[in-house]
Structure formats: structure tokens, C-alpha cells
Amino acid sequence: LRMLAFTHWGGDSTILTLLYISIIRSKLDYGSSLYGSASPTHLNKLRSFQNKCIRFIIGAPNSTPIPALQAETNIMPLHLRRNYITDRFLIRNLAL
Numbered sequence: 001l002r003m004l005a006f007t008h009w010g011g012d013s014t015i016l017t018l019l020y021i022s023i024i025r026s027k028l029d030y031g032s033s034l035y036g037s038a039s040p041t042h043l044n045k046l047r048s049f050q051n052k053c054i055r056f057i058i059g060a061p062n063s064t065p066i067p068a069l070q071a072e073t074n075i076m077p078l079h080l081r082r083n084y085i086t087d088r089f090l091i092r093n094l095a096l
Contacts, residue, residue: 013059017075032078054070058073
């Protein structure tokens, strides 16, 4: 993503957000209902990776609060995303 976001050329924040959602978050979502019970250390690594990506997308400094970045990009926190995917999976399977 870093090559796509140079100051003189490259995608704006909406394009970078779409790239993040389609490429990176799809990898994080895969199997998230299974690894949701992983140790907090491992889950914190994923959370900090997502936070770095969001900071990069917006170009925000490290002092910017994470909830503000998530609201700006409309990207859910990973723990809420995992709960959403797990709930959707359970509802779909219970309906069958």
C-alpha cells in the first residue's frame, strides 16, 4: 500500500480504504470466528496491524485516537468485526 500513497501521485483515502478492505481485511476475516478465542497477545498484534493500516490510509500521526480513525474510515474494530462474522455464521447455520 505504501507505493500507492505517495504525496505527488497515488490513491486518496477512499481508494486506500477500499484496497485495505478488499485485500487485507479479507485475510484477517478468514477464519476469524475460529481464532477469536486466541490469546490476547496474538489478537493485540492483529489490532495494532489494523491500526497501522488505518493511520497509513489517512496519514494521521501516532497521537491520533484510534476511535477517531475508525470513524473517519468507517472501519470496524476487529473484535466487533469478529463478533459480527461469528453471529452471522451462527444465524445462517441455525436457519438451516
